[in-house]
Amino acid sequence: MLPRVNSAAIRRLNMVRVFHALRENPRCAQRDLSRLTGLDKATTSAIVAQMVEEGLVERSEAPRARRIGRPETALGIAPSAGLLVGARLEPGTIRIVSTTLAGAVVEQSQIPGSTDLATALRHLHEGIDAVVAASRPEGGAAPPPLRGIGIGIPALMDRAGRLVLAPNLGWRDTPIRPLLEEALGAPVHVDNDTKAAAMAERLFGACRGVEDFVYLTGHSGVGGGLFLGGRLYRGAQGFAGEIGHLTVVPGGRPCGCGKRGCLETYVSETSILAQAGERGRALPDLWAAAAAARDGDPVVRALLEAAGSHLGVALSHMVNLTNPELVVLGGNLSIVAEFVLPTLNAALDEHALEPLRRDLRLVVSPLGPDAVPMGGIALAMDGFLSVPGPIL
Amino acid sequence: MLPRVNSAAIRRLNMVRVFHALRENPRCAQRDLSRLTGLDKATTSAIVAQMVEEGLVERSEAPRARRIGRPETALGIAPSAGLLVGARLEPGTIRIVSTTLAGAVVEQSQIPGSTDLATALRHLHEGIDAVVAASRPEGGAAPPPLRGIGIGIPALMDRAGRLVLAPNLGWRDTPIRPLLEEALGAPVHVDNDTKAAAMAERLFGACRGVEDFVYLTGHSGVGGGLFLGGRLYRGAQGFAGEIGHLTVVPGGRPCGCGKRGCLETYVSETSILAQAGERGRALPDLWAAAAAARDGDPVVRALLEAAGSHLGVALSHMVNLTNPELVVLGGNLSIVAEFVLPTLNAALDEHALEPLRRDLRLVVSPLGPDAVPMGGIALAMDGFLSVPGPIL
DNA sequence: CCCATTTGTTAGACCGTCTATCTAATTCGC
DNA sequence: GCGAATTAGATAGACGGTCTAACAAATGGG
Incomplete structure (x- = not known):
């Protein structure tokens, strides 16, 4: 059953809007909140008053003087709340x-x-x-x-x-x-x-205000988080975003899921280190792999370039299907981003549709492992x- | 700027709910609408009264007798509205x-x-x-x-x-x-x-009440419509769903988009007929192809089976990424569905993740070319x- | 010191939904 | 036949939103 839509629901919705506006614009004034949320200043006043009453918001003591007129009082989410x-x-x-x-x-x-x-x-x-x-x-x-x-x-x-x-x-x-x-x-x-x-990238990281983006990460597997139309997309069962099991090499390396040639048999930390081991390079983690690549180790470089290429193919499928504005390389992928990106970009150029590719931005996660x-x-x-x- | 949320917005939202409930349940009573929308019966009464006032809804003259109590008055969207x-x-x-x-x-x-x-x-x-x-x-x-x-x-x-x-x-x-x-x-x-x-499948066809589905069609190209989280998904630029240009055969047949091996070079009506022509079968349209396949023409059958297989690979990417509840084969694809489905299903079994594949339903569009x-x-x-x- | 200017508050109109009660129209039991 | 029970729908009032419009507060400039 759909939730009831009544006065209380309106207030809650508008209060959440004010909350996020204040969170993203710390120490702003009521007037700014009114402009940011589109609510009338009277409404904003009532909502802020309620939030102050509840202890959620606090008013700054020191007024900020502007050029002329009554000075603003800066607001903030109360740390003690x-x-x-x-x-x-x-x-x-x-x-x-x-x-x-x-x-x-x-x-x-x-x-x-x-x-x-x-x-x-x-x-x-x-x-x-x-x-x-x-x-x-x-x-x-x-x-x-x-x-x-x-x-x-x-x-x-x-x-x-x-x-x-x-x-x-x-x-x-x-x-x-x-x-x-x-x-x-x-x-x-x-x-x-x-x-x-x-979700973290959307609220605190590279995707603030971005409605449609793809978040990629790779540890034991390769995961994708889809943020579509302004909200996290889960799919019918909650399993959406399983980019790690796209087939990128028909008949390729066997995967734990029982299939062959899945993306994550080439791109995850686990698989990259395993492949390095098969080629006589025992590496403890991706930082070591990045160091080896930086030192010019051709085997590790080739592995990372291949990983970027395969990831680019899978990502181009994602891009063609969901037309995101932004792709974020996060988690362990950000460690080796510099060695993966050239072939990844080349694969995107080759396999993604030109108008989708042209406006696509690709960034490395600013949150990194804290995401x-x-x-x-x-x-x-x-x-x-x-x-x-x-x-x- | 976000739309303002106020009393008028509530009324509009609830009125639209009542409208759709009435559309999907023709000749139902106010009481049913109340239950379907979750609104109070007083609210439903007010909304229905307004819709009758505006000429949008009409009350049936003949009351429907139930076992006991005051009979219901059946409601309906007025054809004259x-x-x-x-x-x-x-x-x-x-x-x-x-x-x-x-x-x-x-x-x-x-x-x-x-x-x-x-x-x-x-x-x-x-x-x-x-x-x-x-x-x-x-x-x-x-x-x-x-x-x-x-x-x-x-x-x-x-x-x-x-x-x-x-x-x-x-x-x-x-x-x-x-x-x-x-x-x-x-x-x-x-x-x-x-x-x-x-959208038509969602409102009138196979996807009524389905929140997450994929609609596939193939004419000159192969198109996909994504309905995710209860609404049509467009992507950042509006180009989401371009399944026709997923690369399914690296280095394969050249595509109008400038790349090679795109899905639609194997699956669209245009490309199927072209491939049949290359093999000495001049067919005017897909109905002819379906007829030939029904007559046992091995060349046409092989073409359609290959089309199903390639479509299945691309669709498995779509399924792994978006985890839909339902896939609808529409448009011209529905004409040849019976010859495409076996290999399509096999490709899904091979490339889609098992839990996603298990609960996936696949249907042929009931609306067909009228969609x-x-x-x-x-x-x-x-x-x-x-x-x-x-x-x- | 007065006034223009800008921020923030308040009163009241207006419009929603919800609770509670009432009316209407039918069946059931006698 | 007729009253009681039952159910659908209407109505009144409480309550709570947002919005308009006027007002109060605090500052700079002349």
């Missing part, structure tokens, strides 16, 4: 970050991960408690209340937010969200790590803005 | 259809097309006038007022609705919408024929429902 926590859960490590409700980073930490569910959940729980405890303001007062937690996991999640399969962690049909919500006592949002990272935990923040922010009723 | 016109503009022919505001077909016609802009516009104008004149109710009264016109064209349209390029018609940067709107005196909506057809003009109806309906203010 609450805390968001984002996490990246991987087999080896767990990264945790806490931010204000506006998304400004407060604390970070990194702790060991585990493929054992109970152990991983315990580490996560303890790590979050520690980060929240460390996120107290300077005066030594109590930390702001925890408003939401978002977690990016290398897993297939269905549309209901259930974990279906996490091959690297060895988990299947694990009710991770209820488990965590019970343990942590705050709203928990779990999503695929790549989709979370795409996933910041994606958790994005999930949590989205969640706490979506709760009906007054925000706090 | 207005007329929509949809058209398909092709170089050789123009098909025109008129419907009620609910989308029930009233009249149809087919007239000659032209690649000369002025001639085509004149034919279109005269044809629409004739269809409108023929759409008068039985009593001989004046035809209902023309509320909107939608036209599907084999052309690249940008996001602002401007015609960028129509290779088959030989048009480029043609301001067709302003020209027609001035001539016809009603709101005109022009869109790519495949996208229009996808494009009915897509014009869908565009016109969408347009007249989007005008702010009271609907009529």
